[in-house]
Amino acid sequence: MKKLVVKVTEVEALSPLVKRFRFEDPKGAALPVFSGGAHITVEMPEGETIRRNSYSLISDPYDGSAYEIAVRREDMGRGGSRYMHTRVQVGDEITISAPANLFQLDLRARKHILIAGGIGITPFLSQLRQLDMEQKPFELHYAARSRAEAAGLKLLPEAAHIHVHISEEGARMDLGAILDGQPLGTHVYTCGPDGLIKAVADQAARLGWPKTAVHSEAFIAPPPGEPFEVVVRSSGQTITVKADQSLLEALEAAKVEIDYSCRGGACGRCQTHVTACDGRIEHNDHWLSEDERAEQKTIMPCMSRFKGARLELDL
Amino acid sequence: MPKTVFSPSIDSRPTYPGLVSQGAVPGIMVADDAGAAALIDLATSDASVMDRAHVLLIGGAETTATRLGNLTPKALHSAPDLEAAAPLFDSLLLDARMGTQLYLAGSEGLIGFATARATAAGLPLDAIQSEHRGPIGRRMKCVHCKGITEDVLTDPFTCSHCGLTLFVRDHFSRRLGVFQGVCVDAETPGDIPETVEIRA
Ligand code: FES
Numbered sequence: 001m002k003k004l005v006v007k008v009t010e011v012e013a014l015s016p017l018v019k020r021f022r023f024e025d026p027k028g029a030a031l032p033v034f035s036g037g038a039h040i041t042v043e044m045p046e047g048e049t050i051r052r053n054s055y056s057l058i059s060d061p062y063d064g065s066a067y068e069i070a071v072r073r074e075d076m077g078r079g080g081s082r083y084m085h086t087r088v089q090v091g092d093e094i095t096i097s098a099p100a101n102l103f104q105l106d107l108r109a110r111k112h113i114l115i116a117g118g119i120g121i122t123p124f125l126s127q128l129r130q131l132d133m134e135q136k137p138f139e140l141h142y143a144a145r146s147r148a149e150a151a152g153l154k155l156l157p158e159a160a161h162i163h164v165h166i167s168e169e170g171a172r173m174d175l176g177a178i179l180d181g182q183p184l185g186t187h188v189y190t191c192g193p194d195g196l197i198k199a200v201a202d203q204a205a206r207l208g209w210p211k212t213a214v215h216s217e218a219f220i221a222p223p224p225g226e227p228f229e230v231v232v233r234s235s236g237q238t239i240t241v242k243a244d245q246s247l248l249e250a251l252e253a254a255k256v257e258i259d260y261s262c263r264g265g266a267c268g269r270c271q272t273h274v275t276a277c278d279g280r281i282e283h284n285d286h287w288l289s290e291d292e293r294a295e296q297k298t299i300m301p302c303m304s305r306f307k308g309a310r311l312e313l314d315l
Numbered sequence: 316m317p318k319t320v321f322s323p324s325i326d327s328r329p330t331y332p333g334l335v336s337q338g339a340v341p342g343i344m345v346a347d348d349a350g351a352a353a354l355i356d357l358a359t360s361d362a363s364v365m366d367r368a369h370v371l372l373i374g375g376a377e378t379t380a381t382r383l384g385n386l387t388p389k390a391l392h393s394a395p396d397l398e399a400a401a402p403l404f405d406s407l408l409l410d411a412r413m414g415t416q417l418y419l420a421g422s423e424g425l426i427g428f429a430t431a432r433a434t435a436a437g438l439p440l441d442a443i444q445s446e447h448r449g450p451i452g453r454r455m456k457c458v459h460c461k462g463i464t465e466d467v468l469t470d471p472f473t474c475s476h477c478g479l480t481l482f483v484r485d486h487f488s489r490r491l492g493v494f495q496g497v498c499v500d501a502e503t504p505g506d507i508p509e510t511v512e513i514r515a
Contacts, residue, residue, distance in 0.1 A: 185437020208414030
């Protein structure tokens, strides 16, 4: 994976829980441009371990002068977002991956409907700039609990096709009304909690939308859990995965080569074959099917954990 | 004439699995004279499929139009050929809402043409059903002059625009809804293989 060293040039609180970060090339060179919906992986070194979290880019895809991300502080998480909130300062140099995109707009669509729940607004912030630039018709629907928590408000332009639904103010999002009667060739994109993604998919199916017109991204950081051990088949090495570490991070710390992109259980890149499993895999990804989960023959190390006596991976 | 079964080919060669009713939802149906039989079969399997369907008959006989009219679709439109049908088809696509089903039946040329226009209007392929009926003539695009020759039945054939002798390839462009024709005697002009009928 191509890496870039960048300098933090702005840090701004968008809401009590969400901060915006701006990164620029230390020498002022242009960064690679990207497409709306792309993410970067940020490296967060802490002692011996390097934690890596992926964040959607929220800045203008065509602007190579800087990348921006918005990070919500998750106090129940493994510490990645806390690191961003408490340790990263203007002037710091940090390492990031080059942008990759797992949530691209289908530009053949005649119209785009973007539906965001909470911090799920982030990938749409870059997409709406792309849609404006390409002059594609779109609607954005952004649902948040309260105005104070709606970090996206500061970053959204005022426009007739941008709708904000604040549930505390009684302005709940009506998915039926949003999806019904849209012109042929409309695509819908959802980013946010699982419940929202499922509700949009169900509503679209009820209205006879083809599956390929329905897109979603459930980008979540891996959850912490109980520590567990894993055996690497090729070397016989036993590795301990700490409570606040993901299996992928533990493998990386032990210098085991493993591919990844999203680090959020969405892209399938880290999929690993399980050669022995005496116990239960806690599948936290969005990649494997129900059947694959039940078989316990594959695992997504970026998200999933294990409880039991022995887990051996084909690595 | 029954549904055509094609021999296996490269991945880009389209396949036409046949029409299956999605019930009384809004529909757009496009068929030629041979394809009309597939619409009649479709309506026989489920009469309600016609309740909200616009049927567009292309180059069909008077009797075919009558038979389709007897299925009582929401509307029946006719056009003499694909080019003439294009503006009407486009306006049906423009007025349609998500959830509309597209049913295409007839020649490869018709299916390719309508699929290309529908995908250009933003419709994903999984909302399009198709069934091949009738002659296996292909809609061929000359890779040299870009001209399109309809209903090509032999290989090689003569480009109706630039007159080159073209080889019929299975290579298909979804964007244009055409197969590619490539000059057969570019290396040795005049060295033309024997003309054969193309097969399904
Ligand atoms: S890295 Fe994307 S699914 Fe694991």
